[in-house]
Amino acid sequence: MNQFFGQLGGEEKAAIGPDVVEGAVGAARAVQQALGESGTVVATVRCGDNYVAERSDAAITELVSLVAAQRADLLVAGPAFLAGRYGVACGALCAAVQRELGIPAVTGMHEENPGVDLYRRYVHIVRTSGEATRMLDEARRLVALGLKLARRDEIGAPDAEGYFPRGITHNVVAREHAARRATAMLLDKLAGRPFTSEVPLPSFAPAPAPPRVADVRHATIALVTDGGLVPQGNPDRIESLAATRYGAYSIAEKRELEPAQYDNVHRGYDTTYVKQDPHRLVPVDVARELEQAGAVGKLHEVVYSTTGVATTLANSERMGREIAAELKAAGVHGVILTST
Amino acid sequence: MTPVAVMVGANRVVPAAGIIHPLGNAELSPEDEKALRRRIVEQALRALATDVAQPTVFTGPSSDRSGPSQDRPGPLADHSDR
Structure with missing residues (x-):
């Protein structure tokens, strides 16, 4: 949790360094509620947004060692909604915890959070709304996916599980052969019905046009x-x-x-x-x-x-x-x- | 390849003479081939001197156009969703 969702304070506390509180504090209570009988929040690790943003790697290293001491089966970070510094910190911490501790991790963000593009390839990031108005609903979705990760269950496709695509290709057996699927898609298109391409085109971030060469x-x-x-x-x-x-x-x-x-x-x-x-x-x-x-x-x-x-x-x-x-x-x- | 250039976001695109010899054409006489090359480079210079807001294909006729036309419809022109 950042300082806000960890109930340390608002922007005036954003420089505060990491700490650990036993059990669920702040928004982590929603995670505990979502877990129900399936698990216990052993501790809440908190840190100010600016503390992480200004130290990046060093702060993440500190946070990883705090997480390591809890010997948890799962890290739930965030959800960060549209908060940019928070989202980037959640993504970085989840990636580091998975990589260095081998503990599965899950976080959640709005699609426009910069943490999505930076970390979706490495971390399961659940798609959330932009604001924390439905915290319990969002926490339930994070926890549902998190439990699957902790139990090493098979994880379904991004759309089905509600996380951002990680750019990983899985082989699946389709119900119908390609000609039938393509024809059905064409008929949907001709009729103006919604359809989903099986081959999404890569999206390229637009490069701003440099000004003309004046002379x-x-x-x-x-x-x-x-x-x-x-x-x-x-x-x-x-x-x-x-x-x-x-x-x-x-x-x-x-x-x-x-x-x-x-x-x-x-x-x-x-x-x-x-x-x-x-x-x-x-x-x-x-x-x-x-x-x-x-x-x-x-x-x-x-x-x-x-x-x-x-x-x-x-x-x-x-x-x-x-x-x-x-x-x-x-x-x-x-x-x-x-x-x- | 101009549609690819536009898709990946190249901002100033000049159609050239083909994949295997973008700045030439082995079927032309050496003089005509060099004139073709010069027209493409001049078109590129005009593109550099033009402000654009988004990927733009420069297909406009150049002032000294002669010989075989190398213009093709730009991808923006034939991209209408029919």
């Missing part, structure tokens, strides 16, 4: 590609697929790319044509001409390259961040990223 004629423009251009011999050993690495290759003094000096290791498309002429992928020739004609202030002297095929989202994001940081540090104003 391209005085800007430094860089070329980047995920099309697999590498110098002969692939000195950075960039993977042909599922890349974890990228290369930074100088084009200083080069008016164009000499085909004999380059290779292509991308295994996701027929690279015959870009091996014949690397400009079909990385347009150094025309970019240099535009620079010399004054249409571009300066062509950045380093080309970044990797292979974009079966590359994990996490690696793509990391490489993108790293490349962007280098380009920014080098004073680049705009990037043309050519992709296959």
Whole structure:
């Protein structure tokens, strides 16, 4: 519990450090009520929101050792509803307790709590409302799932059990074959009835559009590609697929790319044509001409390259961040990223 | 691949000449191929110089357009829910 739900006080007590109280205190009483005969709240661990938010890892380590001393079979954290600091702390503590103590944990949050996106992959987070007006109902749902986790019962699908999807795929046997299910879905769609896709598309957090380059004629423009251009011999050993690495290759003094000096290791498309002429992928020739004609202030002297095929989202994001940081540090104003 | 670029949230998207040679076309003469490449890069520069609020496909005709058209309908244009 945080300071508020642990009955220590309001925002003025948010800096308070961790403590343990025997039995159920504050909102933990709802957890005890929900447990009924099925279990006993042995202790309530409390800590101020800001104490955790300002110390993160160190505070979680303290809290884990307090939880460890109770030798409990289950940790119920929260529910945190829409409280952001509280939600992040609940998620972090549940993840750490599961990982370090092997004790199952459950928490609950509103879908817009930032703790959901941060921890839903590691922790069962029950979907709750935004406010604590129905605390006992919410506690019942946390406890129902928590008891299953504590008993090592099989956990059903997120929708059935009321927790946020953890990104885990289970094989199940469907009642009908795919053609029938697809046809039924199509008929539902045509009739305007609700239907649920079996293949949810990944959702990508929107990246805010950077402002325009005010004056391209005085800007430094860089070329980047995920099309697999590498110098002969692939000195950075960039993977042909599922890349974890990228290369930074100088084009200083080069008016164009000499085909004999380059290779292509991308295994996701027929690279015959870009091996014949690397400009079909990385347009150094025309970019240099535009620079010399004054249409571009300066062509950045380093080309970044990797292979974009079966590359994990996490690696793509990391490489993108790293490349962007280098380009920014080098004073680049705009990037043309050519992709296959 | 422009629909993919838009779906993942790339903010300024310029349709190019194809997966196996985005900035070229082996069937053109070297001069025409380079002119094609230049048009795509110039379109990219125009995109960089334009403010956008959301993923936007730049399909507008460039001033010096000639030779085979590389324009395709942008994903935003044919995304209407029919």
